[in-house]
Amino acid sequence: MSPLKQLNDRIISRVNVNLDEFEFDTGHFVINALDHEKMLKFYAFYGITSHHPIYFHFKNSNIAGSYFLGKCFVGRSAIYKSDIRGDELKRKGDNIRCAKDIPLVEDEMISIRDSLLYKTLVHSNSHNPESPEEFGIRNTISCHYVNIHGSTLEGCFLGPFATVDLMNLHSCIVGEFSYVQVGELFHRKIDPGTIWLKSPNFEFKFKFDKEILDYFVGVNDEHQPRGIMYDFVKEREAAYERLFDVMNLEPIDAPASSAVNRYAVIQGDTVIGKNVLVAQRAFLENAVMGDGSNAQENTYIINSNLAGLCITAHGGKIIHADIGRQTFVGFNAFLYGTKQARIDIGDGCVVMPHTIIAPREPVQIPAEHLVWGLIRSQADVKNHTIALDDLADVRDSLKIGKMTFSGKGSVFIETFKKRLHNILLLNGALYKNGEKRGHAQDDQHISFNIIQPYRTGSRRGLYPSIRIKP
Numbered sequence: 154m155s156p157l158k159q160l161n162d163r164i165i166s167r168v169n170v171n172l173d174e175f176e177f178d179t180g181h182f183v184i185n186a187l188d189h190e191k192m193l194k195f196y197a198f199y200g201i202t203s204h205h206p207i208y209f210h211f212k213n214s215n216i217a218g219s220y221f222l223g224k225c226f227v228g229r230s231a232i233y234k235s236d237i238r239g240d241e242l243k244r245k246g247d248n249i250r251c252a253k254d255i256p257l258v259e260d261e262m263i264s265i266r267d268s269l270l271y272k273t274l275v276h277s278n279s280h281n282p283e284s285p286e287e288f289g290i291r292n293t294i295s296c297h298y299v300n301i302h303g304s305t306l307e308g309c310f311l312g313p314f315a316t317v318d319l320m321n322l323h324s325c326i327v328g329e330f331s332y333v334q335v336g337e338l339f340h341r342k343i344d345p346g347t348i349w350l351k352s353p354n355f356e357f358k359f360k361f362d363k364e365i366l367d368y369f370v371g372v373n374d375e376h377q378p379r380g381i382m383y384d385f386v387k388e389r390e391a392a393y394e395r396l397f398d399v400m401n402l403e404p405i406d407a408p409a410s411s412a413v414n415r416y417a418v419i420q421g422d423t424v425i426g427k428n429v430l431v432a433q434r435a436f437l438e439n440a441v442m443g444d445g446s447n448a449q450e451n452t453y454i455i456n457s458n459l460a461g462l463c464i465t466a467h468g469g470k471i472i473h474a475d476i477g478r479q480t481f482v483g484f485n486a487f488l489y490g491t492k493q494a495r496i497d498i499g500d501g502c503v504v505m506p507h508t509i510i511a512p513r514e515p516v517q518i519p520a521e522h523l524v525w526g527l528i529r530s531q532a533d534v535k536n537h538t539i540a541l542d543d544l545a546d547v548r549d550s551l552k553i554g555k556m557t558f559s560g561k562g563s564v565f566i567e568t569f570k571k572r573l574h575n576i577l578l579l580n581g582a583l584y585k586n587g588e589k590r591g592h593a594q595d596d597q598h599i600s601f602n603i604i605q606p607y608r609t610g611s612r613r614g615l616y617p618s619i620r621i622k623p
Contacts, residue, residue, distance in 0.1 A: 157189045157215060157614040160231055167267045167292040171308025171324045175342055179294050179310055182376040186271050186296070189614055192217040192233060195397065196603040197616065204595040205240055206260055209621040215606060216616055218397070219270075220416065220433055222599075223277065224262040232265065235273040236433060236450050239263050240592060241579065242277045242288065251282045259286050268293045270301075273311075274450045274467045278303030281321050296329070297378050298386065298451060300467045300484050312345065313378035314370050314468070316484040316506055329378065330361070330370040332484060332506040346370075348507050348525065352568070355560030357505075359525055369487065369509055381511070382487050385470070389436060389453070392418045405431075410584055412596040417448075426461065430580045430593040443478070445582030447593070456492075464576055466506065477502060477520060481573050487511065498524070503541070503569055525556055541566055 165180045172179070195218035199209055208224040219232045223239020243261040248254040263277055264287050273295040279288045280303060293306045300316040309322050312329035321337045328345030335351040343349070346361030371380045396402070396416050405413040407425040416433035423437045426444040431437065435448040436455070443461030448454055453470040460478040465471060469482040473490030477499045482488065483506030490496040494512040498504065499520030510516060510528045518524060518534060523544055526537040536554035544551070547562030558565075577583055581591025606616045 155189065155614065156213075156612055157187075157192065157231075160213070160215065160229065160615070161187060161269075163229060164231065164267055164269050164292075164294065168294050168308060168310060171292050172310060172326060174324075174340065175326055177310065177326060181374065182294065182296060182310075183269060185375040185377055187231060187233065187269070192231075193606060193608060193614060195234070196605045197221070198601050198603045199621070200596075200599045200601055202595060202599045206242070206244070207621065207623055208260075208262065210619075211604070211616055212618045214616060215614055216604070217606070224260055225265070226262060227265045228267075230265050230268045230270070232268075232270045233272065235270045235275065237263060237265070237270075237275045238450070239277045239288075240595075243279075243285070249280065249282055249285045251280075255282050255285050257285050261286050261288060263288045263290070265290045267291060268295075270295050270299075272297045273299045273301060275301045276303060276450075276467065278319065279305055280319055281305045283321075296376055297383070298468055298485070302467065302484070312376060313372060314382065314485050314507075316468070318484070318506070329372050329376075330366060330485070330507055345372075346507075348505065352560075352564075354564040354568075355558065355562070357556070357558050357565070359505075359556045361509075361527065365509075365527055369511070381489070382470070385453075385487075385489070389418075392420070392436065393434065410581070410594060412581075412593045414596070414599075415601070428582050428584050428593055430582075430591075430596070445577065447576075447580045447582065457490075460500070462577060462582055464573060464580075474498065479573075480504070481569075483508065490516075501541070503573075526554065 161183050165183050168179045197216040197219050199221040205223050210226045212228045214227045214230045216232045218234035220236045223242050245259050247257050268290050277288050289305045292308045295311040296313040298314050299311045303319040304317040305321045308324040311327045314330045315327045316332045318334040324340045325338050326342045331343050331347040333349050346366040348359040350357040369381045405419050407413050408427045410427050411429040413431040414433040417431045417435040419437050421439035424441045428445045429442045430447040432450045434450050436453045438455045440454040441458040443459050446459045446463040448465050449467045451468045452465045455472045457471045457474045459476045462479045463476050464481045466484045468485035471488045474488050474496035480502045482504045486504050486508045489511040494514050497517040501521045503523050505525040521541045522538045524538050528537050544562040545566050551558040579591050581593030583589045607613050
C-alpha cells in the first residue's frame with residue numbers, strides 16, 4: 154500500500170470515529186478529492202520575515218502547494234493547496250482574555266494532526282482557554298475553499314465554502330456554504346447554507362433555500378462542489394499556475410506602505426493605493442484598491458472600485474461593483490455584478506459573510522446598512538438590508554423576511570465595528586508616520602522557501618520529515 158493511501162485511510166478512520174453518531178462516511182470525499190499523482194506536482198512553501206517567529210515541523214505528511222507562515226507543526230496529515238497563516242499567533246507573555254486572564258508561558262503554535270485540509274484557509278486568532286499555547290486542528294476534514302478563522306477543531310467535517318469563525322468545534326458537521334460563529338459547539342450538524350452568529354447579547358440567523366443553494370453553491374454525492382460560485386473560481390485557477398512555475402516575477406507597482414504578495418494574481422488596469430494589503434491567492438483584475446483597503450486570501454476583485462479602508466474578508470468576491478468607504482464584505486460573500494447590472498454599495502455598510510448579490514438589474518444599497526441573504530433585484534434590497542441605526546434600536550427581536558435577530562442590536566453593531574477597526578489596524582490600513590504598522594508593512598520583505606516531496610521509493614508522495622528553526 155502506498156504511503157499516501159495509508160495516510161488517507163488513517164485520516165478517514167480518525168474522522169469517521171468522531172462522526173459515528175451521524176452515520177457519516179468521509180471516505181467518499183477523500184477518495185474523490187485526492188489525486189495522488191497531482192499531489193506530486195506541487196511544491197510547498199513557507200514565508201520568513203523578521204516580524205514573525207519561525208518554527209516549522211512537517212512529519213509523515215503531504216503538503217502539496219500549501220503555504221505556511223509563523224509557527225506550525227503538521228503530522229500525519231494531507232494539506233493540499235491550503236494557506237496556513239500564523240501571523241497572529243500569540244506570543245509568550247500574552248494573555249488570553251476570558252473569565253480570568255490566562256498568560257501564555259510559551260509562543261502559540263498551530264498544530265495539525267490526522268487531518269485533510271483541501272484548498273483551505275487557516276488564520277490563527279484563537280480564543281481557546283483550554284489550550285492557549287496551541288491552535289489545534291485534529292481529526293478534521295475540510296473541503297474546497299473553507300475558512301478556518303481562529304477556530305480550533307477536533308473530529309469535524311466542513312463542507313465546501315463553509316466558514317467557522319472564532320470558536321471551538323468538537324465532533325461537528327458544518328454543511329456547505331454555512332457560516333458559524335457561536336462560541337463552542339459539541340456534536341452538532343449544521344445544515345447547508347446556515348448563517349448563524351450567537352453571543353450572550355444577540356443572535357442572528359438566516360438560512361438559504363435549498364434550490365438557491367444548489368444553484369450557487371451545491372455539492373454532489375461525494376461532497377464535491379458545484380454551482381455558479383465554484384464555476385467562477387474554477388475558471389480562474391489556471392491564472393495561478395504561472396506564479397508557481399517561475400521563481401522571480403516582475404514586482405507590482407504599489408506604494409512603499411503597501412504589500413502585494415508574489416502569490417497573488419494582478420491583471421489588467423489595477424491600481425493599488427497606500428497601506429493596502431493584497432494577500433497570497435488574491436485575484437485582482439481591473440481593480441481600484443483605495444488607501445487602506447485589503448484583499449485577503451482567496452478574494453476576487455474584478456472590474457470593481459473600493460473607495461478606501463475597505464475590508465474584503467477571506468474568500469469574498471466582488472465583481473462589477475463600486476464599494477463605499479469603510480465597507481466590509483464578509484467571508485465567502487459573492488457580489489456577482491455584470492456590466493449591465495452593476496452593484497453600488499454605500500459607505501460604512503456591513504455585507505454579512507456568505508451574502509449573495511447576483512442582480513439582473515443595477516442594484517444600489519444605501520450607506521450604513523447591514524446586508525445579508527440573496528439579492529437579485531432592487532426590490533430584494535428591502536427584505537435583505539436594514540439601516541444600522543434602525544438595528545441599533547432593537548432591544549428584543551426582529552424578523553425581516555427569513556432573517557431573525559434577537560437581543561441588543563446596538564451591541565451587535567458595536568461588536569462588529571470594533572472587530573472591523575481591529576482588522577484595519579492589524580492589516581496596516583491605519584499606518585502613518587511610522588506608527589500603527591500592520592501586515593501591509595510587515596509582509597513587504599517576506600522571503601519564500603520551497604519544499605518538495607519524494608518522487609520515487611517507499612516514501613513516494615510524502616514530504617521529508619523536516620524541522621526548520623531560526
